Amino acid sequence: MSAYGLLIDYEWCTGCHTCEVACQIEHALPTDQWGIKIMNVGPWEYAPKKWQYAYLPVPTDQCDLCKNRVEKSHTPTCVKHCQAKCLKYGKVEKLAEELAKKPKQTLFSL
Amino acid sequence: MEETMEETMEANAEANTEEKKEKVDKKHYTLINHKKPFRYDEDGLHVTRSCGWSAPGCHLGCGLLMYTNDEGRLVKVEGDPENPFNEGRVCCRCLALPEVVYHPDRILYPMKRNKEDRGKDKWEKITWDEAYSLVAEKFNYYKDTFGPETIAYYAGTGRDIGQYLTRLCWGSGSPTFVFQMSGQACYSPRVAGCFANTGAFWLGDYSQQYPDRYNNPNWQVPECIVIWGNNPIISNSDGLYGHWVVDCMKLGSELVVIDPRLTWLAAKAQHFLQIRPGTDAALALGMIDVIVKEDLYDQEFVSCWCYGFEELASRAAEYPLSKVSEITWIPANEIAEAARFIAKSSNAILQWGVAIDQTKETVPTAQALLAIFEITGNIDKPGAMVPPTNILNYAAGWGAEFLSREQDAKRLGQDKYPLLKMGFQECATDEVMNCLESGKPFKLKAAWIQTTNFLACTGVDPKRTLKAHMNYEFIVCVDLFMTPTIMALGDVFLPACTFAERDGLRIGDGMQRAETINKVIEPLGESKSDMEINLEIGKRISPEAWPWKDVEEMYSSIIDETGYSFKEMQEVAPGYPAFEYQMHKKSMLRQDGGVGFETPTGRIELWSHFYNMASLDPLPAFEEPTPGPVATPELLDEYPLVLTTGARNWSMFHSEHRQVPHLRAIHPDAIIEINPATAKKYGLKDGDWCWVENHLGRCKRRVVQTPIVNEQTCSTDHGWWLPEKEGALDEGLYGLWDMCVGNLIEYNCGKSGFGANYKTLLCKIYKVEEGE
Ligand code: SF4
Numbered sequence: 024m025s026a027y028g029l030l031i032d033y034e035w036c037t038g039c040h041t042c043e044v045a046c047q048i049e050h051a052l053p054t055d056q057w058g059i060k061i062m063n064v065g066p067w068e069y070a071p072k073k074w075q076y077a078y079l080p081v082p083t084d085q086c087d088l089c090k091n092r093v094e095k096s097h098t099p100t101c102v103k104h105c106q107a108k109c110l111k112y113g114k115v116e117k118l119a120e121e122l123a124k125k126p127k128q129t130l131f132s133l
Numbered sequence: 134m135e136e137t138m139e140e141t142m143e144a145n146a147e148a149n150t151e152e153k154k155e156k157v158d159k160k161h162y163t164l165i166n167h168k169k170p171f172r173y174d175e176d177g178l179h180v181t182r183s184c185g186w187s188a189p190g191c192h193l194g195c196g197l198l199m200y201t202n203d204e205g206r207l208v209k210v211e212g213d214p215e216n217p218f219n220e221g222r223v224c225c226r227c228l229a230l231p232e233v234v235y236h237p238d239r240i241l242y243p244m245k246r247n248k249e250d251r252g253k254d255k256w257e258k259i260t261w262d263e264a265y266s267l268v269a270e271k272f273n274y275y276k277d278t279f280g281p282e283t284i285a286y287y288a289g290t291g292r293d294i295g296q297y298l299t300r301l302c303w304g305s306g307s308p309t310f311v312f313q314m315s316g317q318a319c320y321s322p323r324v325a326g327c328f329a330n331t332g333a334f335w336l337g338d339y340s341q342q343y344p345d346r347y348n349n350p351n352w353q354v355p356e357c358i359v360i361w362g363n364n365p366i367i368s369n370s371d372g373l374y375g376h377w378v379v380d381c382m383k384l385g386s387e388l389v390v391i392d393p394r395l396t397w398l399a400a401k402a403q404h405f406l407q408i409r410p411g412t413d414a415a416l417a418l419g420m421i422d423v424i425v426k427e428d429l430y431d432q433e434f435v436s437c438w439c440y441g442f443e444e445l446a447s448r449a450a451e452y453p454l455s456k457v458s459e460i461t462w463i464p465a466n467e468i469a470e471a472a473r474f475i476a477k478s479s480n481a482i483l484q485w486g487v488a489i490d491q492t493k494e495t496v497p498t499a500q501a502l503l504a505i506f507e508i509t510g511n512i513d514k515p516g517a518m519v520p521p522t523n524i525l526n527y528a529a530g531w532g533a534e535f536l537s538r539e540q541d542a543k544r545l546g547q548d549k550y551p552l553l554k555m556g557f558q559e560c561a562t563d564e565v566m567n568c569l570e571s572g573k574p575f576k577l578k579a580a581w582i583q584t585t586n587f588l589a590c591t592g593v594d595p596k597r598t599l600k601a602h603m604n605y606e607f608i609v610c611v612d613l614f615m616t617p618t619i620m621a622l623g624d625v626f627l628p629a630c631t632f633a634e635r636d637g638l639r640i641g642d643g644m645q646r647a648e649t650i651n652k653v654i655e656p657l658g659e660s661k662s663d664m665e666i667n668l669e670i671g672k673r674i675s676p677e678a679w680p681w682k683d684v685e686e687m688y689s690s691i692i693d694e695t696g697y698s699f700k701e702m703q704e705v706a707p708g709y710p711a712f713e714y715q716m717h718k719k720s721m722l723r724q725d726g727g728v729g730f731e732t733p734t735g736r737i738e739l740w741s742h743f744y745n746m747a748s749l750d751p752l753p754a755f756e757e758p759t760p761g762p763v764a765t766p767e768l769l770d771e772y773p774l775v776l777t778t779g780a781r782n783w784s785m786f787h788s789e790h791r792q793v794p795h796l797r798a799i800h801p802d803a804i805i806e807i808n809p810a811t812a813k814k815y816g817l818k819d820g821d822w823c824w825v826e827n828h829l830g831r832c833k834r835r836v837v838q839t840p841i842v843n844e845q846t847c848s849t850d851h852g853w854w855l856p857e858k859e860g861a862l863d864e865g866l867y868g869l870w871d872m873c874v875g876n877l878i879e880y881n882c883g884k885s886g887f888g889a890n891y892k893t894l895l896c897k898i899y900k901v902e903e904g905e
């Protein structure tokens with residue numbers, strides 16, 4: 024059986040918190056627990072006018088890949104609602120193929 | 134793609150003609166090929182397509198799926214993937230809607246309080262009958278005894294309330310429609326400026342007018358998007374779903390970002406100009422000078438469609454790069470390069486926002502910005518600036534026909550600001566304040582304040598605002614929650630419900646589309662929809678303006694001209710009216726059917742006849758913001774930092790959402806962003822509480838150290854109050870006096886009567902001592 028995961032195109036993640044709240048509401052998590060959490064990397068200026076300024080959503084131990092939704096053939100709620108359309112759910116092998124096609128992505132096998 | 138949609142539309146129309154034979158022909162809207170009816174069942178829950186349009190929420194009205202259970206409870210809210218507007222996406226605010234709906238602090242019963250007890254938590258529950266009778270009796274008394282103009286109607290930001298409120302106001306003969314913000318400094322200055330000189334408003338073309346969006350064959354990706362003084366991914370004015378900018382970036386659009394802060398978008402921009410707050414007009418004029426001198430303007434567009442180019446060019450020549458660089462704090466070469474980039478792009482969008490309105494000389498500022506896009510021919514073409522499609526005109530105000538000329542002449546501020554006479558329907562807020570305080574030219578008697586929390590949000594100088602408003606003899610407030618404004622001022626509280634608990638229309642600002650808001654649960658307690666409250670009061674104070682039996686009949690009557698009844702529109706929404714480019718060439722913009730634009734010369738007026746008639750400078754110009762490092766250098770020793778306000782937050786809309794757990798957790802405190810070097814200089818570090826103070830007052834902010842602002846500038850958010858704190862006036866009014874950035878701002882509008890310096894202040898910062 025192949026594993027499933029989340030492919031994250033962090034080049035476009037705006038840090039909008041939609042995935043965090045979508046997951047919290049879906050799983051009835053309290054305000055201080057997350058199934059996915061945004062990390063802010065930056066901002067710092069590493070060369071004149073060149074800024075490192077990125078967000079990276081990280082799935083936590085509480086992420087169950089939206090088991091209940093997926094069983095009913097819905098997409099995970101963070102993926103569905105992501106405002107930058109930068110999250111993808113699928114089989115890890117398939118996502119790995121897409122990972123190879125574009126830089127600034129990361130793949131979480133869950 | 135288009136054809137399939139049109140076929141669906143016809144099929145739907147046919148199905149509906151049987152029941153409604155007497156109705157006017159249905160207007161042509163391109164519809165979505167919905168897979169399911171607008172209400173269906175799924176996994177044991179009931180699902181309703183709807184639209185998220187206030188309260189709570191924002192300006193937009195994203196397409197939503199509302200999930201309810203058999204017990205009639207709202208279980209969750211999701212985005213509607215079939216809705217082209219947001220394509221299934223939503224922000225965290227609509228996701229957390231159930232926490233708003235079922236919030237224990239919601240007020241669910243009408244209440245009254247003795248006038249002497251204003252500011253005290255001494256509310257008494259009453260019935261709706263009692264509430265309606267009380268309000269109607271008082272309003273009719275003031276209207277008949279002192280004149281309808283002595284009753285003021287207050288609306289907040291543009292959401293699903295303004296049009297019903299204008300009707301309540303004008304329908305009863307009152308011209309006193311108030312947006313409690315100095316210089317009405319939000320949206321209307323820009324809209325007004327556009328209409329004055331081009332006869333239309335102009336929006337960025339992100340393909341939002343097409344149901345097939347980015348795939349529409351007529352649309353083109355903007356080569357350049359100029360984000361000027363806003364952070365659209367967080368804020369969302371003018372009907373813009375901010376992440377469309379990200380969509381376009383993925384398709385190849387490059388950004389120019391003009392902002393005092395290095396935002397995430399700025400970090401990804403081709404050109405980022407870190408501007409000194411309030412100097413936008415100078416920057417725009419400097420850019421125009423570069424574009425003119427280097428012959429980069431669109432000569433054909435200018436010679437065929439613009440009036441006053443020579444005059445504009447010579448005005449811009451007064452702003453050479455060296456001077457502009459000194460004014461704006463932006464290096465000259467960066468200005469020139471950005472100007473060239475915009476001018477050489479085949480199509481460019483001006484994504485402007487409220488920063489342009491919230492500057493005292495907003496009129497010439499907006500004029501200067503738009504002129505860049507006019508002389509480069511970025512008007513009325515794909516992926517550039519386009520006029521919004523219209524379904525209904527009521528969004529700008531509904532019920533104007535009830536206001537006689539004689540009554541309109543009593544609208545406050547027209548004597549002082551001639552521009553207000555020229556097609557505007559609002560009062561000059563600064564003059565409303567003067568009127569409240571002086572009782573001249575008449576004494577204001579009563580106020581109707583609906584879903585606006587101006588003491589905490591739009592209104593500046595809250596102490597003065599409060600004192601002036603205490604002069605009203607009778608104040609009625611409509612809202613979901615108790616707010617500082619209502620606690621301080623209200624005599625009657627009428628509880629409104631959320632958009633989950635009511636029907637409604639979403640045909641508002643931006644590109645209009647035919648959308649309905651669909652009720653999915655019964656209103657909690659005795660709360661009622663804003664519209665039902667307005668209809669019921671309307672029937673009692675101006676029955677001729679409110680002839681409908683219920684709200685559904687009222688909605689159907691509003692959309693009568695579309696040929697759809699409310700029920701029919703619920704089934705098919707969203708509907709998209711036809712859209713075309715190059716309308717000025719196709720004689721589609723002028724009432725007389727000629728080519729060109731709806732202006733005195735038929736051209737875009739770079740030199741404005743309209744402003745000239747209103748005794749204003751016909752050309753754009755720059756004036757130093759006051760207070761500011763140049764205008765008031767004497768203040769600099771004491772207040773060395775430039776402060777900009779109103780930074781938007783992901784999880785909160787203006788003064789809303791402070792009591793919603795999952796949203797407040799994302800942004801628990803009011804913050805001030807300070808450069809690390811500046812923080813160090815003033816002995817502050819990340820997480821410290823500091824006072825932000827100027828010559829008018831101070832407020833508390835938590836320090837966030839960040840390099841996104843330069844060492845001279847700091848930035849703060851607005852709309853703060855603390856619902857968890859004591860509400861009574863003598864116990865701090867929900868922390869308002871400490872938290873309100875309005876403490877540092879005064880009523881002081883621009884020469885036109887529009888605009889005020891909300892975003893350009895001077896301040897000092899110092900640590901909050903223990904116990905403070
Ligand atoms: S896949 Fe589901 S459980 Fe996992 S982070 Fe996303 S929303 Fe949360």
Ligand code: SF4
Nearest residue numbers: 036037039040042105
């Ligand atoms: S929803 Fe998408 S864009 Fe927003 S923070 Fe999460 S991953 Fe980033």
Ligand code: SF4
Nearest residue numbers: 185191194195224227
């Ligand atoms: S932007 Fe957010 S709050 Fe506004 S309608 Fe869309 S989802 Fe709701």
